[in-house]
Amino acid sequence: xxxxxxxxxxxxxxDPLMDAINVSIHFDRRLYGADILGSIxxxxxxxxxxxxSPSERDSLVTxxxxxxxxxxxxxxxxxxxxxxxxxxxxxxxxxxxxxxxGKLHTGRSRNDQVATDMRIWVREEASKLLANLKELIAxxxxxxxxxxDVLMPGYTHMQRAxxxxxxxxxxxxxxxxxxxxxxxAQYIHRMNVLPLGSGALAGNPFDIDRDFLATxxxxxxxxxxSLLGVSDRDFVAEFLFWASLxxxxxxxxxxxxxxxxxxxxxxxxxxDTYRYVWDEVAGGGCGELGKRRMQVLFLIRRSxxxxxxxxxxxTLPRPPADQSYLSNPPPPSTGSSLMPQKKNPDSLELLRxxxxxxxxxxxxxxxxxxxxxxxxxxxxxxxxLSVSLQITAGVLSTLTWGVxxxxxxxxxxxxxxxxxxxxxxxxLAEYLVxxxxxxxxxxxxxxAAVKLAEERGTSMAHLNLSDFQDLHPAFVDDVTEVWxxxxxxxxxxxxxxxxxxxxxxxIEKLREWLKQG
Ligand code: ARG
Numbered sequence: 001x002x003x004x005x006x007x008x009x010x011x012x013x014x015d016p017l018m019d020a021i022n023v024s025i026h027f028d029r030r031l032y033g034a035d036i037l038g039s040i041x042x043x044x045x046x047x048x049x050x051x052x053s054p055s056e057r058d059s060l061v062t063x064x065x066x067x068x069x070x071x072x073x074x075x076x077x078x079x080x081x082x083x084x085x086x087x088x089x090x091x092x093x094x095x096x097x098x099x100x101x102g103k104l105h106t107g108r109s110r111n112d113q114v115a116t117d118m119r120i121w122v123r124e125e126a127s128k129l130l131a132n133l134k135e136l137i138a139x140x141x142x143x144x145x146x147x148x149d150v151l152m153p154g155y156t157h158m159q160r161a162x163x164x165x166x167x168x169x170x171x172x173x174x175x176x177x178x179x180x181x182x183x184x185a186q187y188i189h190r191m192n193v194l195p196l197g198s199g200a201l202a203g204n205p206f207d208i209d210r211d212f213l214a215t216x217x218x219x220x221x222x223x224x225x226s227l228l229g230v231s232d233r234d235f236v237a238e239f240l241f242w243a244s245l246x247x248x249x250x251x252x253x254x255x256x257x258x259x260x261x262x263x264x265x266x267x268x269x270x271x272d273t274y275r276y277v278w279d280e281v282a283g284g285g286c287g288e289l290g291k292r293r294m295q296v297l298f299l300i301r302r303s304x305x306x307x308x309x310x311x312x313x314x315t316l317p318r319p320p321a322d323q324s325y326l327s328n329p330p331p332p333s334t335g336s337s338l339m340p341q342k343k344n345p346d347s348l349e350l351l352r353x354x355x356x357x358x359x360x361x362x363x364x365x366x367x368x369x370x371x372x373x374x375x376x377x378x379x380x381x382x383x384x385l386s387v388s389l390q391i392t393a394g395v396l397s398t399l400t401w402g403v404x405x406x407x408x409x410x411x412x413x414x415x416x417x418x419x420x421x422x423x424x425x426x427x428l429a430e431y432l433v434x435x436x437x438x439x440x441x442x443x444x445x446x447x448a449a450v451k452l453a454e455e456r457g458t459s460m461a462h463l464n465l466s467d468f469q470d471l472h473p474a475f476v477d478d479v480t481e482v483w484x485x486x487x488x489x490x491x492x493x494x495x496x497x498x499x500x501x502x503x504x505x506x507i508e509k510l511r512e513w514l515k516q517g
Contacts, residue, residue, distance in 0.1 A: 005087045024372050025078060028085045030379060032071040034120035035085050035113070036064050038196060039093075041216035042108060045208050051107075056100050063097035064089075084372075085117070086110050107208055109200035111230040116196040118374070120217065122239055125382045126188050132389035133181045133246075134514060139397045140174035141510045143167075148503055151485055152267060152415035153423060162426060163419050163485045168498040169256075170396075171506045176249040178513060180242070187242055191235035194219040198229030236374045243381040250388050254351035257395070261345050266414040270345055271398035348395060351388055419485050421459040425450050427488045428460070428479075435474040445471050 004010065014022075040061050047057035067089055070076040082088035094101035144167035154164035194217060197203075197210035203226040204210075210222040223229040260267035425446045432442035448471050453460040461483035468475035481487065493499035496506070 004081060004083070005090065019083075022083060024084045024375065025082050025088055027376050027379060028114075028372075029071075029078075029088070031085045031114075031117045031121050031375075032076075032089065033068065034117040034124070035089055036068045036071075037120060037217065038113060038116045039089065039104060040064050041213050042196065042208075043104060044216065045213050046103070046106060046206075048209055048212060049206055051206050052100075052103050056103060059097045059100055060093070060104055063093045063101065066096055067092050084110070084114075086113055107199060107204045107206040108196070109198075109230070111200050112195050112198040112226075114371075115198070115230055115232070116194060116217070118233075118378075119191060119193075119195065119219075119235060122235065122378060122382075123188055123192055123218075125386075126184055126239065129382070129385055129389065130181055130184050130188075132386060132393075133177050133184070136389050136393040136396070137174050137177050137181070137510060138514055139393045140170050140177070141507055141514070143396060143399075144170040144174070144503065145507050148500060150412050150415060151419060151489060153418040153420075154498075160418065160420065160423050162423055163488050164498040165489060165500070165503050166415065167503050167507075171503065171510070173249065173253045173396075174510055175506075176252075177246075178510060180246045180249065183242060183245075187235075187238055189220070191238070192218075192220050194222045195229035195232070197222065198226035201227055201230050231371075233371060233374050236378055240377055240381055243385055246385060247388065250392050251352045253392060253396070254348040257399070258345050258348045258352070261348075265418070267418070269400045270348070270395065271400055351392060351395075416485075421461045421483055422450055422453070424460070424482055424485070424488055427482050427491070430491070431479060431482050432472060432474055437472065437474055442472075 043052070043057050043060040043064070046052045047054055052060070067076070070092070076088075076092065078088060079091065082091060090101060090104065093104065147170075148165060148167045150166040151163050152166050152169070153160045154162050154169070194210060194214040196213050196217070197208050199205070214220070214222050223232065257268060257270075259265060261270055428449060429439065429442035429446040432445060433439050437445075449460055449463065449468065452467060452471075453463055456463075461480075465475065465477055465479065468479055490499045493502055496502060
């Protein structure tokens with residue numbers, strides 16, 4: 001008969017191609033910890049119902065802990081017949097504890113097992129991503145507070161529209177991410193129910209205590225129907241949708257900064273250090289994160305410290321002190337191999353590009369072996385988001401305004417220089433509104449003022465009072481007050497506006513939200 005775990009009724013060997021498409025161990029090995037946690041809890045539940053003895057339970061638990069340790073220490077040796085993580089762990093357990101290992105799967109199926117593993121794994125990764133998001137939001141809030149004085153042109157249709165505070169723009173990203181974080185917290189609550197105890201599809205025949213299992217494994221309850229338990233992958237679909245939405249927000253930020261860092265705009269400048277680190281990662285291929293990722297994390301941490309950003313870094317692991325890059329860092333990128341002046345926003349372009357990688361993933365439906373295909377999109381989305389959120393925090397926290405010292409405000413002047421008086425045409429209309437003229441009329445009059453200034457090849461601010469009075473008698477000499485960008489921004493003081501007070505209110509709200517933990 002076949003050597004396979006399920007091989008009792010089978011004779012002969014599979015076609016190697018079939019084996020190749022069937023195996024999932026090369027990707028689902030990432031579930032090893034979740035799988036072992038589930039098995040430990042299940043061993044306890046079996047003993048609780050006297051299906052195995054306390055000493056059998058203890059040897060299963062000890063054996064499973066040893067298997068976990070082997071994975072953790074990178075010492076687990078895969079065998080050719082290990083088709084997925086579940087069979088691999090059970091095979092190894094048998095080698096360690098002997099035939100009692102054969103009792104572990106009593107009443108359980110890989111169907112409820114894998115559904116449970118995935119929920120545990122996604123839940124864990126989701127809470128790490130939540131920490132990444134919070135860190136990114138903290139970076140944005142700090143930046144917004146520090147640079148609250150900076151005015152810039154706001155755009156619609158990529159045309160100069162109205163003056164806004166730079167902080168107001170930065171906070172708009174922060175609010176997107178805050179919504180993402182809230183959504184993720186709600187998601188975690190929703191999906192945190194236990195499929196284990198559903199069996200293959202019809203339920204568990206040994207009256208296993210599912211509430212006990214749920215408590216052991218940190219679930220808030222159990223999936224109420226065994227068919228649902230083994231087939232439900234809505235939590236995968238929802239996670240991928242969430243991930244896509246986050247990447248839309250990351251991509252929007254990236255695209256804005258790419259545009260603002262061009263010479264034509266010159267509003268922001270990417271930090272050198274940060275850029276070359278990311279070049280390193282990109283050069284190595286995005287799939288191979290491991291060690292390179294550590295480099296990025298370390299350098300983000302360092303660059304955050306260098307800019308005196310008082311951010312609580314919650315998730316970044318500290319690399320071991322003997323990493324070779326510490327003594328021998330990668331060479332700074334020259335930007336372009338041909339054009340010496342080039343400084344490319346690689347980090348941002350990659351963030352923009354990576355969003356497509358997350359959107360592009362499909363999701364499966366009912367339970368059949370095709371459900372095995374749910375894992376790679378999720379793994380890929382988690383990896384992409386984890387890196388992208390951390391890179392975004394790094395880029396945003398290290399954006400510079402120019403070189404150093406005296407030149408440090410050059411970029412702020414560039415933003416300022418982007419402000420032109422025609423962007424105050426709305427304010428001119430509003431001026432007349434305050435004098436009692438209906439807005440529809442004032443819009444028309446302000447448009448005529450724009451046209452007149454254009455015809456004279458001058459700015460509206462240089463039109464005479466008599467020019468304005470020709471357009472409407474309500475204009476008086478205080479019209480000159482309109483030509484003040486600070487005043488324009490300060491007038492937008494309603495909740496959510498770009499006035500200093502409204503921006504500070506937003507900062508305070510986000511800080512409070514961050515404090516909630
Ligand atoms: N590797 C499988 C998966 O990830 C485990 C479940 C297998 N179940 C089955 N009936 N063949 O979905």
